[in-house]
Amino acid sequence: MTVSLELNNGVVMPALGFGVFQSPPEETAAAVEEALKIGYRHIDTAAAYQNERGVGEGIRRSGVDRTEVFIETKVWVSDYGRDETLHAFDKAAGKLGVEQIDLLILHQPVPMHFGATVAAYQALETLLAEGKVRSIGVSNFMPAQLAALLEHAEVVPAVNQIELHPYFTQPAVQHADAQHNILTQAWSPIGGITFYPGWGEDRKSVMDDPTLREITRDHGKTPAQIMLRWHLQEGRSAIPKSTNPARIAENFDVFNFELTASELARIDGLDTGVRGGPDPDTIDPTSIELAIPEE
Numbered sequence: 001m002t003v004s005l006e007l008n009n010g011v012v013m014p015a016l017g018f019g020v021f022q023s024p025p026e027e028t029a030a031a032v033e034e035a036l037k038i039g040y041r042h043i044d045t046a047a048a049y050q051n052e053r054g055v056g057e058g059i060r061r062s063g064v065d066r067t068e069v070f071i072e073t074k075v076w077v078s079d080y081g082r083d084e085t086l087h088a089f090d091k092a093a094g095k096l097g098v099e100q101i102d103l104l105i106l107h108q109p110v111p112m113h114f115g116a117t118v119a120a121y122q123a124l125e126t127l128l129a130e131g132k133v134r135s136i137g138v139s140n141f142m143p144a145q146l147a148a149l150l151e152h153a154e155v156v157p158a159v160n161q162i163e164l165h166p167y168f169t170q171p172a173v174q175h176a177d178a179q180h181n182i183l184t185q186a187w188s189p190i191g192g193i194t195f196y197p198g199w200g201e202d203r204k205s206v207m208d209d210p211t212l213r214e215i216t217r218d219h220g221k222t223p224a225q226i227m228l229r230w231h232l233q234e235g236r237s238a239i240p241k242s243t244n245p246a247r248i249a250e251n252f253d254v255f256n257f258e259l260t261a262s263e264l265a266r267i268d269g270l271d272t273g274v275r276g277g278p279d280p281d282t283i284d285p286t287s288i289e290l291a292i293p294e295e
């Protein structure tokens with residue numbers, strides 16, 4: 001069982017990362033410091049989360065050497081365009097307090113203004129050529145959007161970060177990613193979007209799924225651990241989020257057991273085909289009022 005994954009450009013990335021979406025800026029540094037203490041060596045943030053500064057602070061406070069931590073962040077759509085995206089790197093690196101970012105990805109395609117998406121991606125290619133980032137990628141790209149991007153791209157994205165948990169496994173996207181040698185990375189890997197507090201009480205939480213609960217009993221593990229192990233055994237990267245020290249530790253304690261092929265298949269079989277997040281084919285993310293500040 002590998003704990004690290006080699007990206008399509010040879011860069012090695014820890015498969016299990018630590019997410020910080022919805023981690024309040026003031027709690028982010030402590031959560032990141034705790035995660036690094038426990039053993040995580042990969043942090044996933046985004047300009048849009050407005051906590052890159054806390055991520056940088058948490059890394060510095062942890063005492064873990066910068067070279068041992070894989071930092072992934074995302075360019076928000078209001079910074080798409082060639083010059084804007086080049087500048088988005090400066091903003092992110094400044095807030096993180098680093099010279100180089102390990103993986104910089106586009107947060108969303110903008111289907112209504114795809115030209116700006118392509119220009120943003122070409123800026124990522126420039127940043128890669130200049131050595132300012134070690135790898136580049138995308139997030140929430142559906143197969144047709146990937147194909148459209150690849151018509152203009154010189155560098156195949158290393159990663160496509162998408163919503164992926166047992167209730168929404170996106171087999172067509174996983175297949176398209178694999179065909180292009182793009183690593184699929186799961187956001188909401190333990191189904192967070194199916195139970196985020198305040199996001200609609202009628203949602204069916206994947207944490208309560210009876211099949212998962214049954215599998216937990218055979219392994220003495222929690223539903224979150226079973227889901228994370230499922231991602232890792234199927235070759236994906238996963239970036240669970242928590243600000244709670246016990247759950248941060250729980251989500252990293254997944255390297256001492258193995259799911260059987262039939263358990264993996266049972267979890268695959270839970271897919272409902274219904275996404276929790278917005279549909280990247282129809283949403284216009286530029287309609288969200290969010291500008292990324294300089295500082």
Ligand code: NAP
Pocket residue numbers: 018019020021022044045107139140161162186187188189190191192193195196197207222224225239240241242243244247248250251
């Ligand atoms: P997630 O990691 O699947 O779940 C996070 C939720 O689960 C939080 O409410 C957390 O609360 C809770 N939790 C954490 N560990 C738990 C455990 N062991 N048992 C029970 N509950 C647990 O969901 P996510 O935050 O949506 O996704 C993870 C990361 O993916 C994000 O942080 C972000 O980095 C990235 N992401 C990317 C996109 C995108 O568009 N690219 C979208 C969403 C997320 P506590 O903090 O209280 O533990």
